[in-house]
Amino acid sequence: MRTQVSKMVLLVVMVVLLSLRGAESRKLGQISESFEYSAISCRAHTASITDFGGVGDGQTSNTKAFRNAITQLSRYSSDGGSQLYVPAGKWLTGSFNLTSHFTLYLHKDAVLLATQSQDLNEWPLIKPLPSYGRGRDAAGGRYTSLIFGSNLTDVIITGDNGTIDGQGAIWWQKFHQGKLKNTRPYLIEIMYSSGLQISNLTLLNSPSWNVHPVYSSDILVQGITIIAPGVLECLNTFSCVTPNVLMTFKSDSCTNTRIEDCYIVSGDDCVAVKSGWDEYGIAFGMPTKHLSIRRLTCISPYSAAIALGSEMSGGIEDVRAEDITAINTESAVRIKTGVGRGGYVKAIYVKGMSLHTMKWVFWITGNYGSHPDSHYDPNALPVIQNINYRDIVAENVAMAARLEGISNDPFTGICISNATIGLAAKAKKVPWTCTDINGITSRVTPRPCDLLPDQGPEKLSACDFPTERLPIDMVAFQKCSSSMNYM
Numbered sequence: 001m002r003t004q005v006s007k008m009v010l011l012v013v014m015v016v017l018l019s020l021r022g023a024e025s026r027k028l029g030q031i032s033e034s035f036e037y038s039a040i041s042c043r044a045h046t047a048s049i050t051d052f053g054g055v056g057d058g059q060t061s062n063t064k065a066f067r068n069a070i071t072q073l074s075r076y077s078s079d080g081g082s083q084l085y086v087p088a089g090k091w092l093t094g095s096f097n098l099t100s101h102f103t104l105y106l107h108k109d110a111v112l113l114a115t116q117s118q119d120l121n122e123w124p125l126i127k128p129l130p131s132y133g134r135g136r137d138a139a140g141g142r143y144t145s146l147i148f149g150s151n152l153t154d155v156i157i158t159g160d161n162g163t164i165d166g167q168g169a170i171w172w173q174k175f176h177q178g179k180l181k182n183t184r185p186y187l188i189e190i191m192y193s194s195g196l197q198i199s200n201l202t203l204l205n206s207p208s209w210n211v212h213p214v215y216s217s218d219i220l221v222q223g224i225t226i227i228a229p230g231v232l233e234c235l236n237t238f239s240c241v242t243p244n245v246l247m248t249f250k251s252d253s254c255t256n257t258r259i260e261d262c263y264i265v266s267g268d269d270c271v272a273v274k275s276g277w278d279e280y281g282i283a284f285g286m287p288t289k290h291l292s293i294r295r296l297t298c299i300s301p302y303s304a305a306i307a308l309g310s311e312m313s314g315g316i317e318d319v320r321a322e323d324i325t326a327i328n329t330e331s332a333v334r335i336k337t338g339v340g341r342g343g344y345v346k347a348i349y350v351k352g353m354s355l356h357t358m359k360w361v362f363w364i365t366g367n368y369g370s371h372p373d374s375h376y377d378p379n380a381l382p383v384i385q386n387i388n389y390r391d392i393v394a395e396n397v398a399m400a401a402r403l404e405g406i407s408n409d410p411f412t413g414i415c416i417s418n419a420t421i422g423l424a425a426k427a428k429k430v431p432w433t434c435t436d437i438n439g440i441t442s443r444v445t446p447r448p449c450d451l452l453p454d455q456g457p458e459k460l461s462a463c464d465f466p467t468e469r470l471p472i473d474m475v476a477f478q479k480c481s482s483s484m485n486y487m
């Protein structure tokens, strides 16, 4: 393999010398392409999926080709790393594993098509996540995600807006018919890893969640488009069945994550922040912290732009969201928790939201049900404190806020400032409902509930956004350029 790749590198150099004219040229049946992208690290070795027998006709299974390619390329982990190029075409595949110091790059017209086969060789089973105690769909195992990685460092999944299509309808059907004994696969899941980049891709038709980094750190996500089937269609018709789709970006027990410039159309929350479920999450004890979300555009008619919980038993701390646009979305930021969850949600900062057509701008739910089993501890009460929202403009809103803590466990330190909420013509008579919470407001209209008294405009700084940056904000992209030729 080493000689094969070196030969390829040589050939590429020759072809590039011969044809400096364009990004793509053909010589003796070879296609030569050069590509450039921004990444946290560039790679020394490059191969195309076609070098491993890949066929991009949308019919041929490429599961073996992907698995072989990555096994072979993993040899370069300690020799400058490697990248696997996926050219234009439709590449049908089952689940495959990534390796360290590795980049998967999708051409703009490349589509990774998830196989509709339900064969266990295509979707091997893995154990439930320890912080959840069981699978999310069923008590059994979990089908490995289409693109999966565990115990890795320095992994990049990117492309010139290439597509990953989960062809998930068959999984949704089984899910709704109650026929699943195991939890559905996601499009991308990376566990126990550090140094991840997921950028410039379009994700369609996931069988379940879209991108799920879990127990991982130093994660950069940029330029991802996620589109759930049925949601946009639903907004444009009057008789509409709720789309059966739960499509989200989930950050789960992760540290130091930056998500920016993403466009998400979701049947569930657009970005969900989690950290484990009841007694399993408490025992595992791995929080999500230092998460920055910027320039997110969300359409989520049945859920939130950003959700914290409901599985938050390992704790959620230091989440910063800036420049959030939400359209036809149920709520902007929602905290979901309940008795038995334990854990905490604290130091949450949101600044700059532009919201159009919404049920509740602020929504906090202290009685969210949904337990993994009946063994949860009824004395495990969540701590919700220091929640800050500022600089918000909303229009066509049914209700400004619905904030419900837990009796004997009030949610404290809620701060809202500089928020102008335009109510819809058919808005609820009482724009705020507040129970078992406390905090302050300033310059908020309509007038907040009595549990959030107005402190006057001089208290605007009370809900300030942190000024010191996160380590992940300092991570810069390099320009990587590569040339390849393949048959």
Ligand SMILES: *[C@@H]1O[C@H](CO)[C@@H](O)[C@H](O)[C@H]1NC(C)=O
Pocket: 037, 038, 039, 158, 199, 200, 222, 223, 477
């Ligand atoms: C993603 O694409 C945008 C627009 O083409 C580009 O500016 C940006 O550098 C790309 N980012 C990454 C990380 O590839």
Ligand SMILES: *[C@@H]1O[C@H](CO)[C@@H](O)[C@H](O)[C@H]1NC(C)=O
Pocket: 067, 096, 097, 124, 126, 148, 150
């Ligand atoms: C993928 O990785 C998982 C976890 O490390 C492992 O159990 C599984 O066998 C691997 N699958 C393949 C196809 O190599």
Ligand SMILES: *[C@@H]1O[C@H](CO)[C@@H](O)[C@H](O)[C@H]1NC(C)=O
Pocket: 150, 151, 192
């Ligand atoms: C992956 O990392 C986790 C956490 O460090 C560890 O428990 C597990 O054994 C590792 N798995 C493998 C296959 O090395």
Ligand SMILES: *[C@@H]1O[C@H](CO)[C@@H](O)[C@H](O)[C@H]1NC(C)=O
Pocket: 161, 201, 202, 223, 225
């Ligand atoms: C990527 O492709 C999607 C789907 O075709 C499109 O909606 C989106 O605007 C594209 N993004 C960029 C940055 O070109």
Ligand SMILES: *[C@@H]1O[C@H](CO)[C@@H](O)[C@H](O)[C@H]1NC(C)=O
Pocket: 352, 353, 390, 391, 392, 393, 418
């Ligand atoms: C109030 O919020 C608006 C909208 O985000 C912003 O333009 C303005 O600068 C904010 N005002 C102050 C005093 O921060």
